[in-house]
Amino acid sequence: MTKLPFYKRSWFLWVITILFTLFIAVWQRSTGPTYPKKGQAEIGNEVIKYKLIRSDEVEGETVETEIAIKAPENINGSYIFKRYKSFDDWTEKPLERRGDELILSIPRQPKAGKMEYQISMTDGLHTVKFPDEPVIMRYKGVVPKLPVLLPHVLMMLLAMIFSTRTGLEAIFRRHNTFRLSLWTLIFLSIGGLILGPIMQKYAFDAYWTGWPFGHDLTDNKTIVAWTFWLIAVIAVYKVRTRRVMVIIAAIVLLAIYSIPHSMMGSEIDHTKTEAPKTEVNE
Structure with a gap:
């Protein structure tokens, strides 16, 4: 009986398969559009690290999704948000200081609803807006x-x-x-x-x-x-x-x-159910 090369043996093929599959699974999960957006922003001599969530559940004790970013006392700012795929205007609110963190609160949406938001911080001399494009956050049920x-x-x-x-x-x-x-x-x-x-x-x-x-x-x-x-x-x-x-x-x-998970997933398109906002000329 001819002995098979090790790379053709069942145990070796199973080991390679499992390791490869786990790698693909982790990569797919970490590159999906619902994975938190991580990065850092330089404001003067300060470096602000952030982790912005892109997925949340509709159930909860509050009607808002809170996102915290650690920042020194000399840093403050604001954030803008609106419903994704809507005719809404941007709403701007100041970031709330809680100890060593700045908090932004995004109104929760129904299942498959999405919100987009962007942050602006300043030390009084330098102002930075991040990330470059608004973050899109999708809501889902539990x-x-x-x-x-x-x-x-x-x-x-x-x-x-x-x-x-x-x-x-x-x-x-x-x-x-x-x-x-x-x-x-x-x-x-x-x-x-x-x-x-x-x-x-x-x-x-x-x-x-x-x-x-x-x-x-x-x-x-x-x-x-x-x-x-x-x-x-x-x-x-x-x-x-x-x-x-x-x-x-x-x-x-x-x-x-190999395609990132949750791409082109379920979403509410408000532009198909609501009329565009029109300006009234006096």
Whole structure:
């Protein structure tokens, strides 16, 4: 019996797959549009570090989202905000001093509502506005962690792990391609087509906002990936040596996971439901 090179052995392929998948998962999460916007602003001799949130839950004890930025006593400023995709004018308010922090308070919005905001700080001589473009913050409902959120994340993570592992199985022409393909489809079906819509309902009050009902990229990515894997499972079931479709499906899912999470997600477009503001000439 010929001994396989270590890079073709199952244990090695699993290790590479898991490490690679975890890297992709962390990268996707940290580059998404709901990940906090981090940076720093130089005001005279002072360096102000900030972490501006871009996602919040609609439930809470207050009607506002508070964001704190540490700043010396000689620094003050203001901030502007308005509803995203609306005809609203910018509202400007002064930053509130609380000890060593400056606080901005953004009015909470309904599920899928968005607010955009920008900050201006000064030491009396120098004024800095940051970030360069207004931050867009999306609001969502609370998703139950144990029965919905955690199983969804686990299923989608397993789908990615098994997809990558199945792709390697097909590339190296090993004998478990069909079984691994089937597990990939199962995990993707549970995580993406069952738990995904349930989580979407809790978060944005709609089960599905992708094609043909909307343009939600997360929903669209899910159905594209699931379709490719369904075709791959059927193909390899009929002819166990037909591995090309499996490799294609694995590449498609990898490409989809490379797209930052929550891009082009659910949102309220006020410009479609409200009339533009008009000036009244006296």
